Amino acid sequence: MGSSTADAAAPETTRPRPAVPRGYPWLVFALSFGLLLSDYMSRQVLNAVFPMLKAEWLLSDGQLGTLSGIVALMVGLLTFPLSLVADRWGRARSLVVAAVVWSLATLGCAVSASYGEMFLGRFMVGVGEAAYGSVGIAVVLSVFPVRLRATLSGAFIAGGSFGSVLGVAAGGAIAQEHGWRWAFAAMGLLGLVLAAVYGSVVTEQKLTAAARAYGAAPGTAGRAPLRTLLPRLFSSVSVICAYVGSGLQMFIAMALLAWTPSFFHRYYAMDTADAGFAAGGFALLGGTGMVLGGIVSDRLSRTAPVRKWSVGLTCSLGSFLLLTTGFHLPPGPAQAVLIALGTLVASGTAGPAAAMVANLTPPAVAATAMATLTLANSLLGLAPGPAVTGLLADRTGLLGALQLIPWVAVVSGAAFALGRFTYPRDLRRLGLLPDTALAPVEPRT
Incomplete structure (x- = not known):
């Protein structure tokens, strides 16, 4: 008998409450977008300092183009396998590891003493950035309703261009005032700071809770x-x-x-x-x-x-x-x-x-x-x-x-x-x- 009375009064008291704040999905979007900007800033800062590298190391245009292209090549080769790994190991922690890798590699570019060392640094930038686009947007979409997917996806795609703008413009300005090494160093340090903030705020447990409260049901494609x-x-x-x-x-x-x-x-x-x-x-x-x-x-x-x-x-x-x-x-x-x-x-x-x-x-x-x-x-x-x-x-x-x-x-x-x-x-x-x-x-x- 007591249970029926309790059930009648239950709707207001037993209704599931979100384990994360209502604004948490937008915080996830903001931090993920910030890492996306860091991703492309680290990738494109090189283009702003082409003239300086060409003059200092006497590089050909072909060598300069290879330093830029190797990042995209590694992204292309590793996107698919690393996305599968992230689905199984955990997307949030995978993004943090990726950001740390590309940021440290960008710092490595800042201290490069030769074309070979710069090429290795750029290679590792590509390894770190490989799966960020697909995994990052998967994290964002998981905590939002389906009706917002197109808007969020469009913003994420355009974010790559905005990061490229910041990387080229800021990189050029920093290089002009302090030299090309500081242009790379600034991008690497920014990435490490953002990775630390992201890792402390975005966790697998909070993403799961936010997905249940605000987002869509998780898909099963990644396990197929x-x-x-x-x-x-x-x-x-x-x-x-x-x-x-x-x-x-x-x-x-x-x-x-x-x-x-x-x-x-x-x-x-x-x-x-x-x-x-x-x-x-x-x-x-x-x-x-x-x-x-x-x-x-x-x-x-x-x-x-x-x-x-x-x-x-x-x-x-x-x-x-x-x-x-x-x-x-x-x-x-x-x-x-x-x-x-x-x-x-x-x-x-x-x-x-x-x-x-x-x-x-x-x-x-x-x-x-x-x-x-x-x-x-x-x-x-x-x-x-x-x-x-x-x-x-x-x-x-x-x-x-x-x-x-x-x-x-x-x-x-x-x-x-x-x-x-x-x-x-x-x-x-x-x-x-x-x-x-x-x-x-x-x-x-």
Whole structure:
């Protein structure tokens, strides 16, 4: 009898209470975003000091490009396996370890005495940064409702560009005043401080409690055997076209990001600091292009999802025309405007490509699909972009190399065109419906 009375009064007293504060998910987002900024600042500070390293160590443009490209190469090679390790070992502690590794490696770059030592330092920066993007966004999404996933994902992607801006601009300014070694040291110390704060605030226990209180139900894809996951990531022509098209556009975007400071230094007679700030503005345009491309793609494809492919194709061919024309003009305002527009448009394929991959892969393997897209972006674009541009610059001069690089957009455009053609057929064959039919149902709380 007493139990029935107690049950009647129970709703207010026995209702589960969150074990973490209501604002905790946003704190997780802020700290994860801060580490993302540190990630890209440590990666891109090198580009701001290219002229100083070239002069001090008598390096070729090919060697400079390799120092930049090795980070992206390691990210591409290790993203998938390290993401699987993080799912099993613990995402929060994996992120802390990763941040410590890339920060210590950046400090190692600051004390490098030769090209070989710098290359080793950059190699380890890539090892530390390898899985941060996929694991970091998985942590953030786990503590928020499903309805916020698109917004948070877009902000996270753009955060890479903002970190690149800060890395190039701040790195250039610090190097100008105190030398290139202090530019690396500042980025490494910042990363260590953020890693310490993150480790003390974000724990596996708190993430689990926040996910139960505010987020979505945990997925099971990370526990599925590889033999069942891998075929589903490459199960259609159109999803492969999305990987290829996105990766090749990233080739152009990363080549521009890596060599814009040197371009302004050599052809506009800017000092290191001014060239870094100018290049930072162009990197910001790249991030803006990612956001705008996703917004335009979603708006145009509300009634016809195939239009996402049209946005990708338009961005590819638009970047080819703008950049090719711009780099053939003499230095001046007209050239700068066309290159700026080309940079904006070239990055516009990031959002549509990610959406197409999500539409063409089952929700159960969505995180793994994003890691695969990251792999394609790294191996096809982020790693070879700076290195190939540097090798071409050794033979044709930097301007000649930058005149050739936009032709890659013709191939990416062809990939998007083929994907557009096969997309409806692939959706029917896979039994998948685009957009709303694939949107996961928000869990009840």
